[in-house]
Amino acid sequence: MQQDIERILIDRHTIANRVREIAEQITADFQEEGTPGLPEITIVPILTGSFMFVADLVRDLPLRMQIRLITVSSYPGTSTESKPAKIGSDLDDLPASLAGSHVLLVDDILDSGQTLRLVSELLSAKNPASLKSCVLLRKKRPAAMQQPVDYVAFDIPDEFVVGYGLDYDDYYRNLPDIVVLKPDVVSQQQEG
Template structure:
């Protein structure tokens, strides 16, 4: 779906499809350099990270790559992180001794990812790093060490490329700021 298909719901376009694909190729080159010859397990966080995972995994030239998925929930209602994380779907993989890369769509307060990293580390992973396509530096509540970041963006609610509002707009090719009239 294109921006023009939901024009009236969007306040501002932040990233086009080609901005994103260029950045994902850049991130992939950095990840390849760090995990050359290794058996990396990438863990996608459902559902927002589906698009990033699909594009990043296909871009990575790492023959030992494996993919797994988790679903967590940190949100009650609305657009504010509660800090309370629940596992809705757990990994199928055993993490003992594994090199793990968490792939996320966005870091907002950082609460979800700092909890998730600690959780995966506690299962005996050899290393746990994070790749996030988007980060909102002005929304940070906890410091999270993110090895691979795509874009720093303003502290506004964004949709597209996997990110939703009430499950809509995930299928937008790019990322845009949602118009306030949609959620207020």
């Protein structure tokens, strides 16, 4: 796998430090929501790409929480461009008990903005007390930069990245760093 990497964009140590900073910010913000002490929140991670990020994030949150996983796909197979989001049926299974809850939506990457926008609208319809969003990565492209988001770990160039949960055709998720693949690796797999 190392031979497929063009360069490391964000190393594992920088990621770990930034995740801790985001957790501190989230904790402080949810404490300001008016709930005495540490409030209870519901974390809604969008799988599969956010699984490493959310696992590290929740370990750094000293809050009582429920975690409700949902599946959304906008990068099918070997695609390096965001496609219309496909929502898993698990979003329909989210309980009506989200009404009145403090909800934190967590995603891996903000690219076109369509996934975050769509899921935010669906969660808003469940009448939470508050709904905040958190993304690991936001691409520096107009659609992503215009999409409202409460917490952004990193703004990155408009490049296709993998690692730390993000994949290319279900490979590279296990890389501890966020990396850019060599162009020939991407084109070779798209042709194959």
